Amino acid sequence: MKAVVHADKSGMAGLTYREFEERSPQAGEVSIRLKTAGLNHRDLFVLTRHKPSDLPLIVGSDGAGVIEAIGEGVTGMKPGDEVIINPGLGWQTNSDAPPAGFEIVGLPDHGTFAEKVIVPAENAVPKPAHLTWEEAGVLSLAALTAYRALFTRGKIEKGMKVLIPGIGSGVATFLLQFAKAAGAVVYVTSRSQEKAQKALELGADQALDSNEDWERALDGEKMDLVIECVGAATFNQSLAQLRPGGTIVTFGASAGDDVNINLRTFFYGQFNLLGSTMGSAEEYKEMLKFVECHQLKPVIDTVYPLSEFHQAFKRLEEAEQLGKIGFSIS
Template sequence: MKAVVHVGQAGMEGLSVREMEVLQPKAGEVRVKLKTAGLNHRDLFVLVRHKPTDPPLIIGSDGAGVVDAVGEGVTGVLVGDEVVINPSLGWLEKTDAPPEGFEILGLPFHGTFAEQVVISAVNVAPKPEHLSWEEAGVLSLAALTAYRALFTQGQLREGMKVLIPGIGSGVATFLLQFAKAAGAAVYVTSRSAEKCQKALELGADKAFDSNGDWEQELGGEKVDLVIECVGAATFNKSLKQLRPGGTVVTFGASAGDVVELNLRDFFYGQFRLFGTTMGSGEEYKEMLDFITKHQIKPVIDSIYPLEQYKEALNRMENAQQLGKIGFYI
């Protein structure tokens, strides 16, 4: 089968489209013939974490397709089922943190940038009927991350005020859509005027320049919840916009992972800080129910043929996208 494989060299230079062996599902597994796949920032990190001396690895975490083989003992999944793939491996129930052994599809196990993928049957779910194949293929990792950040860790409720710095990524656009669907007021930032305008079209109540004066832009208004998916570049600016007793949920560090924190301001503010990453199978099902109820669709930036993986990765690395980047398989 055709696949995008990383081996032999560090970074993007180690990627190529090559033929890989078609695997057969073992007991409890299914094989999915993929129609589409989705790109995530994690795929860029994998190119660093996967060493040149490691065995060849098919990258990619997101995908959707049709089940074409079922392993022994599998119930509830049939050949011909149209499914989306949950890339959160080994984390079934909603818990404070993932259990030991938790992994994400695409490292260390072969991922979705291929014509087929073999995965545990518990990691596939029926494709939401309101989603196209392009939308279904880019959904899972970003939407699951956003759902847990907002609802499990952030305890989002109707009427709350939410700040999302750095609108533009797939997760950030889901955060915006989910929070609005839940009845929150949503404020976003970006260095791009185009991305701010798009966020307003998606329902953001305010959108302003990340490099500006946030207090002035918000007119002194404070928020209940900040979802920090940028990192050190915005963390302390975010904290200043939080009301006393408010919550910060963080999962991103693309703009720096070391923050200087004024502890006195933090404890006098009675702030709460939660980390998060991905989510459980239980939250994945909740997320699918939520997007079906509210008919939410991923914001699609662009879809490439699989052979144009370099163009897609470069677009993400340069932060040119607004929403999700995907592949036709």
């Protein structure tokens, strides 16, 4: 089968589109012939975490397709079923943090940037009927990350004021859609006028220029909840927008991971600081139910043929996208 494989060199220099040996599903597994896959920032990180001395790896965490074969003991599904992949491995029920051994499809095991992928049967979930293949293929990782950050960790409620800095990423666009569907008042920031305008079209109540004084732009309005996925570049600005007793949830550090905060300001403000990661299988099912109930669809930036993976990775690396980047797979 054809696949995007990382081997021999670190970073994008180690990626090639080539033939790769297939295997058959073992007990408890299913083989899926993929129709589409989705690109995430995690895939960029994998290119540095996966070492040149490691065995060749098919990258990619998101995908959707049709079950082609099932392993021994698999029940409740059959060849021909249309499925979407939950990329989280080994985290079944909601908990305060992922259990020991939690992994994600695409490292250490092979991922979805290929014509086929083999995953545990429990990770192949019926594809939401209202989503196209392109939409289903880019949904899972970013949508689950957004869902846990907003609902499980952030405890979002109707009428809350929510700030989402850096609206360009796939997770951020899901955060906006989910928060509006939950009845929140949503503020976003972006350095791009185009992205800010798109956010307003998606329902944002106000879009700020990331380079302006946020406090002045908000006219002193304070937030109940801030979801931080940018990192050091915006963290203290985000913290400054919280009301006393407000909550900031963080799960990303693409713009730096070392932050200095004023502890006295923090404890007098009675602020809550929470970390978050992708999410459990239980939350994944809740997220899909929420998406179906509100008929939500991913914001898709660009869909490339899998063979044009270099253009896709470059677009993501340079933060040119608004929403999700996907791959079509013949």
